[in-house]
Amino acid sequence: KQEVTQIPAALSVPEGENLVLNCSFTDSAIYNLQWFRQDPGKGLTSLLLIQSSQREQTSGRLNASLDKSSGRSTLYIAASQPGDSATYLCALFIYNFNKFYFGSGTKLNVKP
Amino acid sequence: EAQVTQNPRYLITVTGKKLTVTCSQNMNHEYMSWYRQDPGLGLRQIYYSMNVEATDKGDVPEGYKVSRKEKRNFPLILESPSPNQTSLYFCASSAGLAGGTEQETQYFGPGTRLLVL
Numbered sequence: 096k097q098e099v100t101q102i103p104a105a106l107s108v109p110e111g112e113n114l115v116l117n118c119s120f121t122d123s124a125i126y127n128l129q130w131f132r133q134d135p136g137k138g139l140t141s142l143l144l145i146q147s148s149q150r151e152q153t154s155g156r157l158n159a160s161l162d163k164s165s166g167r168s169t170l171y172i173a174a175s176q177p178g179d180s181a182t183y184l185c186a187l188f189i190y191n192f193n194k195f196y197f198g199s200g201t202k203l204n205v206k207p
Numbered sequence: 208e209a210q211v212t213q214n215p216r217y218l219i220t221v222t223g224k225k226l227t228v229t230c231s232q233n234m235n236h237e238y239m240s241w242y243r244q245d246p247g248l249g250l251r252q253i254y255y256s257m258n259v260e261a262t263d264k265g266d267v268p269e270g271y272k273v274s275r276k277e278k279r280n281f282p283l284i285l286e287s288p289s290p291n292q293t294s295l296y297f298c299a300s301s302a303g304l305a306g307g308t309e310q311e312t313q314y315f316g317p318g319t320r321l322l323v324l
Contacts, residue, residue, distance in 0.1 A: 096266075126311075127311050129311075129312065129313060131315075136318075137317065137318070138297060138315040138316055138317045138318050139297065139299075139313075139315040140315075141312050141313060141314065141315075144311055144312050146311070184249070184250070186250075186313070188311070193255060193257060193263065194252055194255065194265055194266065195240065195242075195252050195255075195313070196252075196266075197242075197249050197250035197251070198249060199247070199248070199249040200249065
């Protein structure tokens, strides 16, 4: 069974800091990896999706990378802002099983 | 506006009383899925559907049923709810596979918070 781990579980940083969120997985036979943001009491908003053949994706201040051989993905947030405070989740799609597997998330707090 | 809708958003019920949570998407997506989110356990997939009349079990299907009679709708049915099904439920959809990053992106509904007494 695919295990997806996100470390740290919580992170508090001052505004303006660059930061990295980590996602590790046990099965390298992934089809794609997606990063989401979840605000308290709300649904999930897609941030970036990396296909298995890609190494990274960028959107604004966000950059996500994927290294299948080491079973790792990172989400880089540049110049963090208080509005970035949320829980960030990574999710893998495993083609052989047609299923998605989620990490437990990293709760980010950006202090003004 | 492209969206996934769920109803109801909040539901309190009693053990054994059958209920249905509806999910609808207006993006003509093929793949639809139900998840539950519990503290400390994260999001776990309950059921998924690759297309109309094609459904399959996720990781935690016990106690749930689904149907996919139309492409846009994917209701979640709890035939005899129990307190351990108290959770936050999400429906999601995506266009499908092998279509590029946009097509593979999952879109989530706002969630249904269920309390079973």
